[in-house]
Amino acid sequence: MNDPDGNRVTERPAPTNNSKAALDARESHLHALMVRAQAGDEASYRTLLVDAAGRLRAFFRARLSRASGDVEDLVQETLLAVHNQRHTYDAARPLTAWLYAIAQYKLVDLLRRRARHERNTEPLEDDADALAESDADALDARRDLTALLAALPDKQRLPIEHVKIAGRSVAETARLTGLSESAVKIGVHRGLKALAARVRAAP
């Protein structure tokens, strides 16, 4: 598929409701959210992730069998990748192309992993109603990120629990854990990368 500049974006079209105007509106909405998120606006970032989760769910449901428990796993894995790789988004380029390229990569990666492990791959189906633009109702993920998180080493797990789950400041977390402030920031960053790596390693 080509975007207006003739660039190859994804191997299959992203789910859309077809009209060019709707596509443009979607792009500019998400793009504006991402630009504010990149500048540090947490509320915009949260809104973007919620919106992206719905679109990713529709994207994966259109490509995996509808009842597949992989869908929510892939949504979560992709959101984690979006977060860990958000520094690779260039605001001069379309946000949806970036998002769906990550989703496509995660889908292919999962199927390849499956093939390598000689498990039965989920059938790729084309079903018409999977062209819904977004899908808000989440099934439960099969893979439990909480358990994977709990297995991280302390210097990564503690910063994530304090800063990202309990919502404490970096300074407070540093005081509570005895880590330096930079160790807390690095712990969060590396911990989320390590979490993504463990997600890939988990079957």
Next chain:
Amino acid sequence: MKTAALIDLLAQGAGPVERNAVAKRFATAVVAGTVGALALMLPIYGPNPQLPRLVGEPEFWIKIAFAAALAAAALVNVARLAQPGVAIARSRWLVAAPIAALWLFAAFALAAAAPDGRAALLIGHTWRTCPFNIALLSLPPLAAGFWALRGLAPTNPRLAAAVGGVCAGALGAFVYGFHCPEIAPPFIGVWYVIGIAIPGALGVWLGPRLLRW
């Protein structure tokens, strides 16, 4: 964990994102890789004692410009390949341009030479070692390139690492060019290109293994 809880976790205290992270990462890798190649070249091979004479030869500068242009072209492409959703539809031709230009110079040189002098232009005196020397010097930039790519998001790891390998090879060739006594374009067009292709092939092999994210 529910997806909503994951979103809360990711958004909580996310903070601003480093600007121009891709450019900064590759700039660091190019500087570190080139310094690393120099740190190998100077003790192992040393600068060419004939360098003051060589720099007066246009063909010396063709060789250096070829390596620099190829490194720059590959760098442009690998930086694009490191970002999801960014295509290399047009920019990939940049990589072919320095090679095409070099081969053009080589063809002129061969055409201008006497028939029994052509083999010497192609084979020079160091063809046995040249590609391997370039491949050796390309290892520091190759490692730096993998470091850069591992912090980014190549959706085609094999291609990204191959282009990164060509960039590393061109940087290795650039540095080796200050030791190497050969300047004839036909020689460069064969043996330098082979030397540069070795880290490119290493990238093809290592990319899918080292660049998953």
